[in-house]
Amino acid sequence: MPSLRLRLVIVFALVALSAAVAASGIAYWLTRDAVLTRAQNAALGDFRKTLGDHAGTLPPRPTCEQLQDAAVAMSRSTQNYEVLLIDRQRDGQRCAVTSSGAFSLDDVPRKLQRAVGKRRTSGGGNGAAYHLYWQRVTQGDTPYLLSGATVIGDGPTGYMRKSLEPERDDLTSLAWSLAIATGLALIGSVLLAQAAASTVLRPVQRLGEAARRLGEGQLDTRLKVSGTDELADLSRTFNATAAALEERVADLSAREQASRRFVADMSHELRTPLTAISAVTEVLEDEQENLDPMIEPAVQLVISETRRLNDLVENLMEVTRFDAGTARLVLDNVDVADQVTACIDARAWLDAVELDAERGIIARLDPRRLDVILANLIGNALKHGGSPVRVSVRTEECPAEQPGAQPREQHGAHPGEQHGEQPEEHAGAFEPGSGKLVIEVSDNGPGIPEDVLPHVFDRFYKASASRPRSEGSGLGLSIALENAHIHGGEITARNSPEGGAVFTLELPQDPSRLAAAADEEGDDR
Missing domain, CATH: 3.30.450 (Beta-Lactamase)
Structure with a gap:
């Protein structure tokens, strides 16, 4: 065009x-x-x-x-x-x-x-022969x-x-003169068209540049308005729209900051009473055998709900750190097979999990965050899919990018989308020719319904008609996804043709460059 x-x-x-x-x-x-x-x-x-x-x-x-x-x-x-x-x-x-x-x-x-x-007969107006x-x-x-x-x-x-x-x-x-005059008229019209186009398009170009800056987040962008024509009216409308948008975004940002501060403050305030309650529940748990059988179920309920509340507070504090951008990686060389085994053993899942991983696969990762990811994925598979749960570990080479390649499909929404944020790109750590770690967690359950599949990583999203109601907070998978993102990786969910759900974790084997960039960005803040 x-x-x-x-x-x-x-x-x-x-x-x-x-x-x-x-x-x-x-x-x-x-x-x-x-x-x-x-x-x-x-x-x-x-x-x-x-x-x-x-x-x-x-x-x-x-x-x-x-x-x-x-x-x-x-x-x-x-x-x-x-x-x-x-x-x-x-x-x-x-x-x-x-x-x-x-x-x-x-x-x-x-x-x-x-x-x-020819001789003419006489008569008419001209009687000549x-x-x-x-x-x-x-x-x-x-x-x-x-x-x-x-x-x-x-x-x-x-x-x-x-x-x-x-x-x-x-x-x-005369014809040549008219042809020359036509040619001069054509040249003059082209010059006039250039001048008219410049006069008309210059404000349109300024409007387009201003719209691009506005789309890039420069909400203070304004146009200089002069004249009373239609383009001037359009510029005034753009300025009014930009001002209203800036005010609205500022209001939403202030509300979001207030909401995050509220969650963070609430989490911190809850930790003190929770510590005391946890100490009491530990005593009750130790004395559970000596309690009256009539009150034993109530004590058991208090113990389980206290643990759930403690987990919820810890998850909320973790989400707050992600939202504030203060989460950082503490990298170390990790034998992935040992890390997965330690995660399973610590939670007594050895009998319910099959591990397919070779020893000696070393990756530079944050061990604590990898443990959180694995615990959430394996625990989710055990709760909703049923055992045996299979965990396989392998490495792959990232192929060189092909011209015109399409971006990888992402299953599930980014947690930040619930707050009106756009998902960030996390594939930057997968450099062409570098290695990546792939961990797949599959179960033998009924799979994930197609209408639920896009929302499995949403915050506080729980339950479906085909799965039992979760007793968790609905933050586990979203926290796992955030921990994968901070490594520069990704988690996707799909249904296996043989049945059951499959969660695939992809992490770069060495995200040091990404961690250094995140540290520099944090220092700038």
Whole structure:
């Protein structure tokens, strides 16, 4: 699609060209008709007069010499034409003489000869027996005006041939002049179109640049407004919209900051009473065997709910750190198989989990955050999918990027989307040719319903019709995803064709560059 400037120039040029061609064509045809009519009328009028003055005074049945003299006398006219006279002599022989040897009866069209020699009946407006006829012809490359008439009273027949070459040359010069004028008009229209396009498009370009800056987050972008035309009104509307958007975003940001501070403050405030409650529940748990059987279920409920509340507070504090951008990696060289085994063993899942991982796969990761990711993924699979849960570990090489490659599909929404934020790109750590760690956690459950699949990583999203109601907080998978993102990795969820859900964790084997960039960004803040 051509640019708006080019389209304006083309439209201006076409309009100007059409107008110039139409005007030039009309002017040419009007001038041509006027020039030819004037030359024709002058030549015919002079021929009529000289034919009557010279040929009309000849005696009946003149000699060829007399006809020749009359033809030469007639050709001496100021109109500069050739004359051909034809008559019969006394002996009955036809005599045809010409003022120049180049003009003969063969040059006169048959149609004109028949019209000139045809005798008319008297009556009407013109009672003469013979009339004057004319015709324009081109012989060779030269245009001519041919005319003929028969002298009344059985006189000679005369033909006139006048060259219209001077008129043709004048008209050719006129055509070239009009063509040059059309070309100049076209050039002028292009220059005018450029000026008009610049005048019209410059404000549009400024508006486009301002819209791009606004889209990039520069909400203080404003346009300088001058004039009272439609573009000025559009600029005023843009400024008003930008101001309203800036005010709205500032209000939303303030509310979001207040909400985050509230969650952080609430989490911190809850930790003190929770510590005391946890100590009490530990005592109750130790004395559980000595309690009255009637109150034992209530004590067990208090213990389990206290643990859930403690986990919720810890998760909320972790989410607050992610939202505030204060979460940092503490990298160490980790044997991934040992790390997975330690995670499973610490939670007594050895009998319910099958591990497919070779020893010696070393990755530079944050062990605590990797443990959080694995615990959430494996625990989620055990709760909702059922054992045995299979955990497989492998490494892959990141292929070089292909031109026009499409971005990888992301299953599940980024947690930040619930707060109106756009998901960030986390594939930057997967440099072409570098290695990445792939951990798959699969279960033998019914799988994830298609309508639930896009929301499995959303915060506080729990339960589906095909799975039992979760007793968790709904933050586990979202925290696991955030921990993967901070490593520069990703977690995706899908359903296996054989049945069950499959969660795939992809992490770079060495996210040091990403961690250093995050530390620098944190220092700038």
